[in-house]
Amino acid sequence: MNRRDKGSKGRNWTRREFLRTAGATTAAVGATLGFPPVLKYALGSTTIKIGVPAALSGTAALLGTEFRDASILAMEQVNAEGGLLGRKVEVIVRDTAGTAQGASTRAKEMIESDKVDFMCGANLGHEGLAVNEQTYPRKMVFMCNTMSDPITAIPTFSKYTFHPDIAPYMLGNVMARFAAKNLGKRWYFLIADYAFGWQNYEGFSKILKDEKGENLGVSPHPLGTKDFSPYIGKVMGSGADVLITINIGFDQVNSWKQLREFGAFEKMKIMAALFQPGTIWAVGEDVVMGGYGGATFYWEAPETKSISDIFEKRFGRPPTDDALSQYESVRELCDAVKRAKSLDSEKIIGALEGHKFKWAKTEEQWRACDHQAIQDIYILKAKKAKRKYDVFDIVDRIGGEQLTRTCEEQGHKKDAKGKWIRYQ
Amino acid sequence: MNNETRKTKDWQFWIAIPILIILPFLTPYHAIATNILIIGLFATGFNILLGYTGLLSFGHASFYGLGAYGTGLLIVKLNAPMWTAMAGGVLAATLGAWIIGYLALRRSDVYFSLLTLAFSQILYFLAFQFRSFTGGDDGLRGIPVFKPLGIDLGQALNMYYFAFAFFIAMAYLARVLLRSPLGKAMRAVKENEDRAIACGFNAQRVKLISFIISGVYGGVAGALFTLHTRHVGTDLLYWTMNGEVIFVSIVGGVGTFFGPIVGSAAFLLIHDYLQVIFTRWELVVGMVLLFFILFFNQGIVGAIENRVASYREKRALRVGSGQGKGY
Amino acid sequence: MFHITLRIYLLQVFIGLSLGVIYAMMASGLSLIFGLMRVVNFAHGSFYMLGAYTLVYLISLIGNFWICLIVAPIMVGILGILVEVSGIRRLYGTEEFNPLLLTLGLNYVFVDIIRILFGLGGIGSSVPGALDGMVNLGFMMFPRYRLFIIVAGAAVLFLVWLFINRTNLGMVVRAGTKDNEMVQMLGINIRLVWTLVFGLGITMAALSGALIAPITGTIPEMGMFVVIESFVVVVIGGMGSFAGSILAAFLVGQVIAITNLFYPQAGTVAIFVLMVVVLLTKEAGLFGER
Numbered sequence A: 001m002n003r004r005d006k007g008s009k010g011r012n013w014t015r016r017e018f019l020r021t022a023g024a025t026t027a028a029v030g031a032t033l034g035f036p037p038v039l040k041y042a043l044g045s046t047t048i049k050i051g052v053p054a055a056l057s058g059t060a061a062l063l064g065t066e067f068r069d070a071s072i073l074a075m076e077q078v079n080a081e082g083g084l085l086g087r088k089v090e091v092i093v094r095d096t097a098g099t100a101q102g103a104s105t106r107a108k109e110m111i112e113s114d115k116v117d118f119m120c121g122a123n124l125g126h127e128g129l130a131v132n133e134q135t136y137p138r139k140m141v142f143m144c145n146t147m148s149d150p151i152t153a154i155p156t157f158s159k160y161t162f163h164p165d166i167a168p169y170m171l172g173n174v175m176a177r178f179a180a181k182n183l184g185k186r187w188y189f190l191i192a193d194y195a196f197g198w199q200n201y202e203g204f205s206k207i208l209k210d211e212k213g214e215n216l217g218v219s220p221h222p223l224g225t226k227d228f229s230p231y232i233g234k235v236m237g238s239g240a241d242v243l244i245t246i247n248i249g250f251d252q253v254n255s256w257k258q259l260r261e262f263g264a265f266e267k268m269k270i271m272a273a274l275f276q277p278g279t280i281w282a283v284g285e286d287v288v289m290g291g292y293g294g295a296t297f298y299w300e301a302p303e304t305k306s307i308s309d310i311f312e313k314r315f316g317r318p319p320t321d322d323a324l325s326q327y328e329s330v331r332e333l334c335d336a337v338k339r340a341k342s343l344d345s346e347k348i349i350g351a352l353e354g355h356k357f358k359w360a361k362t363e364e365q366w367r368a369c370d371h372q373a374i375q376d377i378y379i380l381k382a383k384k385a386k387r388k389y390d391v392f393d394i395v396d397r398i399g400g401e402q403l404t405r406t407c408e409e410q411g412h413k414k415d416a417k418g419k420w421i422r423y424q
Numbered sequence B: 001m002n003n004e005t006r007k008t009k010d011w012q013f014w015i016a017i018p019i020l021i022i023l024p025f026l027t028p029y030h031a032i033a034t035n036i037l038i039i040g041l042f043a044t045g046f047n048i049l050l051g052y053t054g055l056l057s058f059g060h061a062s063f064y065g066l067g068a069y070g071t072g073l074l075i076v077k078l079n080a081p082m083w084t085a086m087a088g089g090v091l092a093a094t095l096g097a098w099i100i101g102y103l104a105l106r107r108s109d110v111y112f113s114l115l116t117l118a119f120s121q122i123l124y125f126l127a128f129q130f131r132s133f134t135g136g137d138d139g140l141r142g143i144p145v146f147k148p149l150g151i152d153l154g155q156a157l158n159m160y161y162f163a164f165a166f167f168i169a170m171a172y173l174a175r176v177l178l179r180s181p182l183g184k185a186m187r188a189v190k191e192n193e194d195r196a197i198a199c200g201f202n203a204q205r206v207k208l209i210s211f212i213i214s215g216v217y218g219g220v221a222g223a224l225f226t227l228h229t230r231h232v233g234t235d236l237l238y239w240t241m242n243g244e245v246i247f248v249s250i251v252g253g254v255g256t257f258f259g260p261i262v263g264s265a266a267f268l269l270i271h272d273y274l275q276v277i278f279t280r281w282e283l284v285v286g287m288v289l290l291f292f293i294l295f296f297n298q299g300i301v302g303a304i305e306n307r308v309a310s311y312r313e314k315r316a317l318r319v320g321s322g323q324g325k326g327y
Numbered sequence C: 001m002f003h004i005t006l007r008i009y010l011l012q013v014f015i016g017l018s019l020g021v022i023y024a025m026m027a028s029g030l031s032l033i034f035g036l037m038r039v040v041n042f043a044h045g046s047f048y049m050l051g052a053y054t055l056v057y058l059i060s061l062i063g064n065f066w067i068c069l070i071v072a073p074i075m076v077g078i079l080g081i082l083v084e085v086s087g088i089r090r091l092y093g094t095e096e097f098n099p100l101l102l103t104l105g106l107n108y109v110f111v112d113i114i115r116i117l118f119g120l121g122g123i124g125s126s127v128p129g130a131l132d133g134m135v136n137l138g139f140m141m142f143p144r145y146r147l148f149i150i151v152a153g154a155a156v157l158f159l160v161w162l163f164i165n166r167t168n169l170g171m172v173v174r175a176g177t178k179d180n181e182m183v184q185m186l187g188i189n190i191r192l193v194w195t196l197v198f199g200l201g202i203t204m205a206a207l208s209g210a211l212i213a214p215i216t217g218t219i220p221e222m223g224m225f226v227v228i229e230s231f232v233v234v235v236i237g238g239m240g241s242f243a244g245s246i247l248a249a250f251l252v253g254q255v256i257a258i259t260n261l262f263y264p265q266a267g268t269v270a271i272f273v274l275m276v277v278v279l280l281t282k283e284a285g286l287f288g289e290r
Helices: A015-034 A061-080 A100-112 A125-138 A168-182 A195-210 A229-237 A249-261 A277-283 A305-315 A321-340 A345-352 B003-026 B030-052 B061-078 B082-104 B109-129 B156-179 B181-191 B193-198 B203-229 B239-252 B259-277 B281-295 B299-319 C006-037 C044-061 C065-086 C098-118 C144-166 C168-178 C180-185 C190-216 C222-237 C242-262 C269-281
Strands: A048-054 A089-095 A118-121 A142-144 A186-192 A214-221 A242-246 A269-272 A292-295 A364-366 A377-382 A392-398 C134-136 C141-143
Touching (some): A048 A100, A048 A321, A089 A100, A089 B259, A100 A118, A100 B203, A125 A142, A168 A392, A186 A229, A229 A249, A229 C006, A229 C242, A321 A345, B003 B030, B003 B156, B003 B299, B030 B181, B082 B203, B109 B239, B156 B181, B181 B193, B239 C098, B259 B281, B259 B299, C006 C144, C006 C168, C044 C065, C141 C144, C144 C242, C168 C180, C222 C242
Parallel strands (some): A118 A142, A186 A214
């Protein structure tokens, strides 16, 4: 192997070299110790602290920003209304970089160093699961705002875990039934090859089977695929009436754009499991014209318009589903503290279970067994935008407990007294 | 190694050990000190391969992942007790290193590196695909908080000193190894493989043993990771993990003994500090890497070692003039 | 099994060609750089990404697609030369993997700078009007722009092939791939040749990115996986072999297209398995030399 001739042992220690060494070492290690690194919206020392793990960097960075902004808005409103138990609320947002390792580390940091009282957030499925492992041993209430099936089921679930977001299963129940009844019964799937893709696929294909439809196959694509042409042939040759695409962000707009390019829209109906507004705004609604998609919130819907306008005024853009779901979680958590008149986890759990609430859309309710927020899901269709952000028509809105898996299906059991058994 | 060099390296231990003992109190929060140890241990193994044997592996995350998943799967699927599970994880990493090392070392230089990367990607794919077994990208969950010998590992300080015990043991083992005939053989292979062979070393076997040993370190680090975060995800096997360990080694100093742990501390603390004030921390990480490669090739510890060595030589020259200690 | 007609099969073959041409431009650049300079350029993906961003940005300023398509890769190529002169050149003669690590670091820097300048979400883009729509190839319809990619890419590859095999400078490059020191001893300024070759490779990478941008849009991370795939192609074809990397690129393009037709789950891992098999059976890829 080639090597530079070092001859370093006999060199003199010049001042420049010394400064370089010292400088590099100090910069690398010493600098951190001097400054407390914190992104706090500090409002006094006896605040009630809510930790928000969010993906502010990495590939999911758009989602993390939504969480941060929504949490700030909720905090400001709660404080304007007088705070909680005579104290102000403070949200501490930390960047997980979208990885499970990052989420674990941030959760540990927020618990150990920031001494948060509650945790509310997490963008991606694996992040939420990683954070959950840190919160339940410390008996800390965690509003896990990821779209995940396992979080509400045994063995992952803990009594301190709440799930304000929908589960992929619920989404499937709404969108798949709609598609089977209205669009066609011979389906092909194009999914992003990760938990979100597969969990939704399972839900959708099960409903398809229930509705006596035909599943012609699935093409999983890696996250972040730019060129979807390899999958086109199979999609076009599948003979399907309906193509279900299960992906988000740029994968979504790119796949739809390229499908249109190859003429897929003329051959079949196309439905996205979940529309992702951020990217659709960025590239224009032409990309999704003629297709259907699901959403947990629609910012132009009458029941959401007022909070949307407040958000838009504050941040310059309407809130996406992620933002509204986080806003609701923080407000609901603070409200529970108020009603329980305490920071004690058990009391807060008691205040939340069964509670009905309405912060950003139609009424929702916390189911007692698995702490799932029972809520409505929207079916949307793209339309020519009337104003910059008004890009969808609401085709239907469906909700109710029947959308979810039953408590028993998820492994929950009742004891002799009729109370749900909590394993952790 | 003669007495002179042995002495020049010993001071590192006497400085490093006390710092590491109080490290949790120097960092903003204890958990990150544990992360520093874990990555530092992983990088120590990586450094044995790169710094002392001269082989650059792009797929070392394989062994970190095998250690973590091995430990995790034994706990979750078979309810194994903690020590058994850790042993199993390390064993998985060792076997993996043996197989991958044997295959990859059949080629040299950049082909060797790319082969290790390919194997790492294949392992990633396996962990990702068999989601019903490994949890896929949702990760492996259900690892309880362990209390070995009555110590509650859920407490951050306890976890740190538990990991520290392993780190000290493995660091001492590395020290012994690098001074042994095997260690000398590794260095000979790094300097000039053909000459080493001409001197009678079985270079291929030396490289394989070094590879396996470095894999063991990765495995132990992975096992500790599982106990620390209680969640094993596929991002451990993703290729970005490989980049992290390379960065840590460069910044700390390739071929130095404590380079890895210093590099680990530097990387994790910079990352942590930066993430708060500047979400584009990867930019700074990249620039630091560039800076070190271009201008500071020996890394932090390497540079310090050189200064100390040249200082001592000058002192020896002054003191021992005429007394001929002999070079 | 459903109806895979000849038409669908041919569609996939053509798609494989458009993939192959992009891989060929990426891989041949990588291969030249490695063959001549023994530098493993991990930043190749970032230059691909920069080519895409530069094109889209220039179009938003100037508007004329054709001008931008020519100017953007050249601009990025110049940046590549700057990188070589100021960074990589310092590392010649040091540990063999230093330039590799340098390019690894460059990735982080380029990606984050683009994030700062253009945001996290990337920029959408669209195909220029003249190249939009489908073209009737007789036996099937195929998007006109993808056909353009195949033709343009093939033309560029042909030109580069001509350069390498029919010009004096190209002969120096070929000789340098075989024996660097000998070429230097003949009095040729090898450093300049290296710089030019590096610039050429980067320009091709940037052109690949620019060509694909109208279809896929741009995101900061778009180069990350492409570079790994490109390395696989280069290794299969043999590092240092220009013809080898082109052949391997088209082979891989077809393999990906056809695999996705019959067994989509295999997807990304298939090329790594292929690489392992090739490397373990043939020491330096199909056409490579040590």
